Amino acid sequence: MEINLQGDDHDEAQAAPTLPHFPYFAVPVDSTMSDGQHGPTLDALGPPPPCNHPGGLDGTPQLTTTTSAAVPMMLPAMTPLDWQSLLQTCLQVQPPVLEQQQAAADQCSGENDHGDQAGESSGAVNKEKQLAKGGAGRSGKKKATRPRFAFQTKSDNDILDDGYRWRKYGQKAVKNSKHPRSYYRCTHHTCNVKKQVQRLAKDTSIVVTTYEGVHNHPCEKLMEALTPILKQLQFLSQF
DNA sequence: CGCCTTTGACCTGCGC
DNA sequence: GCGCAGGTCAAAGGCG
Numbered sequence: 001m002e003i004n005l006q007g008d009d010h011d012e013a014q015a016a017p018t019l020p021h022f023p024y025f026a027v028p029v030d031s032t033m034s035d036g037q038h039g040p041t042l043d044a045l046g047p048p049p050p051c052n053h054p055g056g057l058d059g060t061p062q063l064t065t066t067t068s069a070a071v072p073m074m075l076p077a078m079t080p081l082d083w084q085s086l087l088q089t090c091l092q093v094q095p096p097v098l099e100q101q102q103a104a105a106d107q108c109s110g111e112n113d114h115g116d117q118a119g120e121s122s123g124a125v126n127k128e129k130q131l132a133k134g135g136a137g138r139s140g141k142k143k144a145t146r147p148r149f150a151f152q153t154k155s156d157n158d159i160l161d162d163g164y165r166w167r168k169y170g171q172k173a174v175k176n177s178k179h180p181r182s183y184y185r186c187t188h189h190t191c192n193v194k195k196q197v198q199r200l201a202k203d204t205s206i207v208v209t210t211y212e213g214v215h216n217h218p219c220e221k222l223m224e225a226l227t228p229i230l231k232q233l234q235f236l237s238q239f
Numbered sequence: 240c241g242c243c244t245t246t247g248a249c250c251t252g253c254g255c
Numbered sequence: 256g257c258g259c260a261g262g263t264c265a266a267a268g269g270c271g
Binding site (some may be wrong): 169 | 242244245
């Protein structure tokens with residue numbers, strides 16, 4: 001377990017150890033899935049199934065992954081969250097091409113997020129201005145090609161402390177749901193990971209957090225948290 | 240002052 | 256083509 005933590009310091013969610021409340025359902029989301037648009041229909045996910053396996057109750061993390069085909073698949077209970085397994089699972093769901101596409105996307109969006117098809121030659125100034133706003137041409141590109149996966153978290157707190165810093169860039173009322181969906185972006189300048197946070201309409205005690213993309217930088221919080229532990233391990237290993 | 244949230248406007252994609 | 260729903264931008268304002 002320690003080895004894992006050490007090895008992939010830029011894995012999204014290495015922050016898990018610091019989580020006060022574990023997400024116990026993880027749902028890798030096929031980027032091409034869904035109700036035709038961007039991402040899963042949260043309601044379609046439905047409330048989490050009952051935990052009928054050891055450790056599933058009382059806060060011990062239980063992960064359920066499912067593909068877009070809605071074939072649920074149990075992962076072993078992991079403490080803390082084994083994000084790497086999750087990601088791998090996620091990538092298995094996605095075609096391998098995704099990695100390249102994501103790299104390209106990251107390159108583009110990292111620097112000039114407004115990389116609307118270079119040039120924009122739309123002519124009218126107004127049009128240009130409009131394009132500069134809103135989602136014109138940019139990420140509007142077809143379906144998302146980045147790995148996505150969602151967590152269902154039973155918590156009063158909407159914000160899942162995953163160790164990364166997020167900036168909220170939007171909030172939207174969602175149909176058939178009293179609770180709005182919030183949009184966050186990783187604040188790291190080279191990182192283009194996004195996440196959506198929304199409460200399930202059917203069970204408002206459950207928060208669904210959908211991650212899109214993979215962090216390309218270490219998690220500061222995690223490193224902070226791990227440093228003393230690693231030092232301690234080093235110290236102990238001397239004996 | 241820098242970072243973050245809020246919020247209205249605008250965009251895209253999809254279904255009818 | 257139109258309307259709807261979802262996603263994003265960016266100005267404005269708040270906070271430490």
